[in-house]
Amino acid sequence: VSLDHAGETALYLQLAEVLRQRIRAGDLAVGRPLPSLPTLMQSYDVSRGTAHRAVQLLIGEGTARTAPGRGTFVIAVPS
Amino acid sequence: VSLDHAGETALYLQLAEVLRQRIRAGDLAVGRPLPSLPTLMQSYDVSRGTAHRAVQLLIGEGTARTAPGRGTFVIAVPS
């Protein structure tokens, strides 16, 4: 699953939606950590700031929660 | 030997080169540990991440090797 770097939709929105889909599909399960920012950066070819912004969306939606120094964990399946 | 915090060259690149020079000069001898990350942070006024990144460059070049929990040791003199 790759992002459209030339598209009209912001990368951080694309990445957030990809992550939501992976959670819905069970690829990223509740209680498990999201891929780290460095991993997201590599996997989707985005910068730290962009990866961070996407994850912050999920946190704002109540889908994930950050444990400082440990990671960001899935806490709910997004609708 | 101080780093140019306002310069154009990235700090981690400057620090890596300073360490290479110290190894070439024999100040940091083969078989001896590099300064620890906290020491590098203090000595050169950089953050942990910056110090770590510089050391990783030396490791990638085959100049140093990490012994987990003990330190990072000089294993070769860089060209």
Place this chain on the structure above:
DNA sequence: AAATATTTGTACGTATGTATG
């Protein structure tokens, strides 16, 4: 044997500067 300290690795959050559309 156990608690403490040191060192590394990893990760997050934030800020600044620069470039592009």
Place this chain on the structure above:
DNA sequence: GCATACATACGTACAAATATT
């Protein structure tokens, strides 16, 4: 001018491995 994106750098925190007391 503003939003987006990247690179760099800071500070902080937790875990694992090792060393010390």
